[in-house]
Amino acid sequence: METTQATIGIEKNNRKAVVGMLRKLLADEYLLYTKLRNAHWNVEGIDFHTKHVFFEEEYNKIEKIVDEVAERIRMLGFYSPGTLGDFLELSHLKDTSPQKNDSASFMEQLLEDHNTIIKFIRKSINENAEEHNDEGTADFITGIMQVHEQMSWMLRASLKTF
Template identity: 75%
Template sequence: MQSTETAIGIKKDNRKEVVKMLKQLLSDEYIMYTKYRNAHWNVEGHDFHSKHVFFEQEYGKLENTIDEVAERIRMLGFYAPGSMQQFLELSELKENGPTSNDSISFMEVLLEDHNTIIKFIRESIGENAEAHNDEGTADFITAIMQMHEQMAWMLRSSLKTFS
């Protein structure tokens, strides 16, 4: 009978540390996804239609990422968190909303969250590859960081004002 142990060339203690980071990332992604949904549902103002569509496109990107991060956790031999309580406990993002329902207020909150996630991932890339011998996860989260950088750029560009 074949063993069902996760024997992929990474020590269990290293996989456990990587998964700890991935659980936070999964939680951050889920909280951000919820914030984009909130923005999509509740945005108001002269730019309602374009921002309603924009927020929907962006939460679609996060929806795919959430699934991929959870599956990466499973690939490493652990279980993914799956409740709002767990996500709130593990996330570094605040459960905060905008001061009003205009697009600018939503985008400011979302941009702050993207910046937080980008910094967290950037700090984690080297640690995953070097300290934990998991180049696969380092590569995986690099792509996620690049997605967040692109999403943050869209928000920054939308928030830019000219005087």
């Protein structure tokens, strides 16, 4: 739903298409945030303390992204989704928990989620810039993708076995 006539040099139909993508991204980010909270609260094992702290640092990064994506939607003149039902309907991520509460199980699932988000963003960058004339959002989501790439790398390095 559009909130106001945003006269920022992007046609309404293009803004609407970009917002459709951002709504999905917001849902993915919120579901990932929830999964990181779950990992923080429920991780067990010999590495409990370090992973408890690690997951907290990670959910704080995603919490910031959630807010920024929702505000970007508002900047484009539309309302952000804001219910769990909306997020579950829009998200590309699976609403699941790992079978075990060890750090490796949580990290494997989180790695899959980060990779899903990275692929979605990568596909959306050119669509936003070239098809919808919104270089600002393309740049914005490129920065978000880089955060996810770093988080994915950290998980891959942590899961590596020798």
